[in-house]
Amino acid sequence: MSKVNWGVLSTAMIGQEQVIPAIQRSSNGEVVAIASRGEKAISVAEKLDIPTAYTSYEELLADPNIDAVYIPLPNSLHKEWVLEAAKKGKHVLCEKTAGLDYDELKEMIDACVHHGVTFMEAFMYQFHPQHAKVKELITSGAIGDVSFMRASFSYLLTDESNIRLDRSLGGGALYDIGCYTIHSICNILNDQPTDVYANARIPEKFNVDTTVAGVLSFENDIQASFDCSFDVTPRQTYQVVGSQGTIEVVGPYRPDANESGEGFIRVVKSNGETEEYSVAGDQYKLQVEHFVDSVIEKKQPSYTNEKMLNHMKVMDAAFHSIETGKSIKLS
Structure with missing residues (x-):
């Protein structure tokens, strides 16, 4: 084949x-x-x-x-x-x-x-080469020791008949776009959190979360925050903060929405120096080609079963935290 x-x-x-x-x-x-x-x-x-x-x-x-x-x-x-x-x-x-x-x-x-x-x-975004560039910059020590990461994804959803606002269909901001923020944090840090805390705005007329904010804690003392929303202006970004600088990715999840169609990475160092990178990539095409290669070669995709299940554990913990108002410890 x-x-x-x-x-x-x-x-x-x-x-x-x-x-x-x-x-x-x-x-x-x-x-x-x-x-x-x-x-x-x-x-x-x-x-x-x-x-x-x-x-x-x-x-x-x-x-x-x-x-x-x-x-x-x-x-x-x-x-x-x-x-x-x-x-x-x-x-x-x-x-x-x-x-x-x-x-x-x-x-x-x-x-x-x-x-x-x-x-x-x-999760098509992970196949865009801009994220490999971010990992390369972190590994090279471009921003020193990483201690914090933040990820945000939002857009204004005004159509009240949209299926994303239907609880029976699995609607809600966390399922729709918050999943990207959590996924990217674990992907870039290459780690699973030990503790998850989240809270949410849940309008009574929809009974689904339309805004969610949360915190992920990792064993190596790295903290991360995430937020997602249907209630505010479009935003998509993540920042990785280290002892010697910050990496910011503008348009990490849908770089095709940028005017240039490219991923944009900005590195700001503690001494004021700035480096900028434009990274081209067709993330949807790369995703399907990787999947097909895995089928042809009869092997698991790089996004393995274990990685998918680990991501779902964090999502479950975020929902549990929203329901209970407590921080949830992952085993």
């Missing part, structure tokens, strides 16, 4: 605007089918030049020509369709957040292992 044939479950905009075009740009994959509940897949297939449209997810999963599926359904539907895809022998790239909690994600991973298919949660 040198190429993978993809099917897409749902006509979600993230698929139409980002992931399907990325697969079509990739060197090792092709989108051959898309499915919806009803007729919408037909018009989307025509618009995006996809050969086959199905009016049910079951029909797509029964297609023997499809090797892998991309699932951008609402969070609450991920488990059901990951399990169904695994049963049909399809490799699965599932949009984040893959599971609503650790137990859901573990069941999904176990099913994929049992059926011998590759599974990965679609």
Whole structure:
């Protein structure tokens, strides 16, 4: 196998605007089918030049020509369709957040292992080379000893009918964008926190978190803070603070939203010196190519099952902290 044939479950905009075009740009994959509940897949297939449209997810999963599926359904539907895809022998790239909690994600991973298919949660941002550059700068001692990190992601959500505000569909700011802030902290620091504290704004009319702020504590005395929100102006940034300077990444999660389309890194040292780096990278294309390479080479992606489960442990702890008002210790 040198190429993978993809099917897409749902006509979600993230698929139409980002992931399907990325697969079509990739060197090792092709989108051959898309499915919806009803007729919408037909018009989307025509618009995006996809050969086959199905009016049910079951029909797509029964297609023997499809090797892998991309699932951008609402969070609450991920488990059901990951399990169904695994049963049909399809490799699965599932949009984040893959599971609503650790137990859901573990069941999904176990099913994929049992059926011998590759599974990965679609945290596309981590495949952008700007983050490797940040790690390189930290390792080189560019900012001395790291003691603090902060990550923020927000946008103003005014459409009250948006599924991100529907609790039954796995809505909320922490699932939607806060997951990136937590993920990036653990990714850049290459560590798991020992303690998690979070609080949230939960409007009664939605009963989901629309703003969350929290703190992660690590064994090596590094502290980190994260925040996410549907209630404020768009922001996406993270900063790594050391004894001799600060690294700031502007647009770490969606650098394609920047005017230049590049990741931008600024290093400010204690002596006032400043270094700036622009880092180009097609993170959606890099993600799908890495996933397909893992399928072809029959190995786990670099974002391993263990890493996915570790991330979900932190997410669970943040939700538990919001519910109890207490700091949660991770074992």
